[in-house]
Amino acid sequence: MNLKVHPKVELSEISQTEKERYLMNLLAEKVEQLMEWSSRRSIFRMNGDKFRKFIKAPPRNYSMIVMFTALQPQRQCSVCRQANEEYQILANSWRYSSAFCNKLFFSMVDYDEGTDVFQQLNMNSAPTFMHFPPKGRPKRADTFDLQRIGFAAEQLAKWIADRTDVHIRVFRPPNYSGTIALALLVSLVGGLLYLRRNNLEFIYNKTGWAMVSLCIVFAMTSGQMWNHIRGPPYAHKNPHNGQVSYIHGSSQAQFVAESHIILVLNAAITMGMVLLNEAATSKGDVGKRRIICLVGLGLVVFFFSFLLSIFRSKYHGYPYSFLIK
Numbered sequence: 001m002n003l004k005v006h007p008k009v010e011l012s013e014i015s016q017t018e019k020e021r022y023l024m025n026l027l028a029e030k031v032e033q034l035m036e037w038s039s040r041r042s043i044f045r046m047n048g049d050k051f052r053k054f055i056k057a058p059p060r061n062y063s064m065i066v067m068f069t070a071l072q073p074q075r076q077c078s079v080c081r082q083a084n085e086e087y088q089i090l091a092n093s094w095r096y097s098s099a100f101c102n103k104l105f106f107s108m109v110d111y112d113e114g115t116d117v118f119q120q121l122n123m124n125s126a127p128t129f130m131h132f133p134p135k136g137r138p139k140r141a142d143t144f145d146l147q148r149i150g151f152a153a154e155q156l157a158k159w160i161a162d163r164t165d166v167h168i169r170v171f172r173p174p175n176y177s178g179t180i181a182l183a184l185l186v187s188l189v190g191g192l193l194y195l196r197r198n199n200l201e202f203i204y205n206k207t208g209w210a211m212v213s214l215c216i217v218f219a220m221t222s223g224q225m226w227n228h229i230r231g232p233p234y235a236h237k238n239p240h241n242g243q244v245s246y247i248h249g250s251s252q253a254q255f256v257a258e259s260h261i262i263l264v265l266n267a268a269i270t271m272g273m274v275l276l277n278e279a280a281t282s283k284g285d286v287g288k289r290r291i292i293c294l295v296g297l298g299l300v301v302f303f304f305s306f307l308l309s310i311f312r313s314k315y316h317g318y319p320y321s322f323l324i325k
Contacts, residue, residue: 042095043087043088043107043108044105051117063103068117069108069109070127075111080126082233083127086156093153093168128146129144218263222259223254227256227259232253232254247313262310276293
């Protein structure tokens, strides 16, 4: 009885061994192919077949970061192009770092090259960044929250570190535009001071300094520093109906266009307050002062109502409104 059972056990063991060897060889071939692609470019493009073979199908012992995008000109996705630039910076930083290994790869699926992939994942917006772990299915945290965080390379690197424990130091190509702009500004100011070296009373002009201060205040209160740090998109275009949104629907994020709108609204309200103050303190004609007062009041009322309506649209449940809902 034992003689009959023993050969079956050995056959079973041989079959399992061959299966494991086959999977190991298959994995080695996949990793070798990915490394070859990575040697040529830091981000490789994938269609439906490649996506299913290298990302969905086991075996896999590597993490894959995939950017789902729509870069074709007819798609008119400016946000996709901006996000792609940051994605390239991140992938290049990883590809040319000393820590580069075969545990993390960067790829891209364009809508026009992998429509079936978008349909398979029920994806209806672009750009979208996803992490596919070595084992198991992606979790909710494996989808990058682009709307809230933005798509700056540094933010993507932080998200990847949280999901994979792979830390990428972002290296940006040198950008001398800021240095050149600063040099031109210093040269312009220096030239102006030199030309007017015999009459520098304008330096003590309170109105001029007040205007400079207001510009800085408007820029900071409208969220320009947040834009600089987070790198949000200028606006969002719905891929289904083509509608463009300039105001973000969440209180945790904003678009660049939104900060410009807020800046204009704050400037208009400030101008209204200045006119009201002028009407109250000046000693000119009563009729003229009345007109200035009405114009200032109209600016404050209308644009403050507009500002409050934007606040209500972002902070859902806020109960108060004024003129504009």
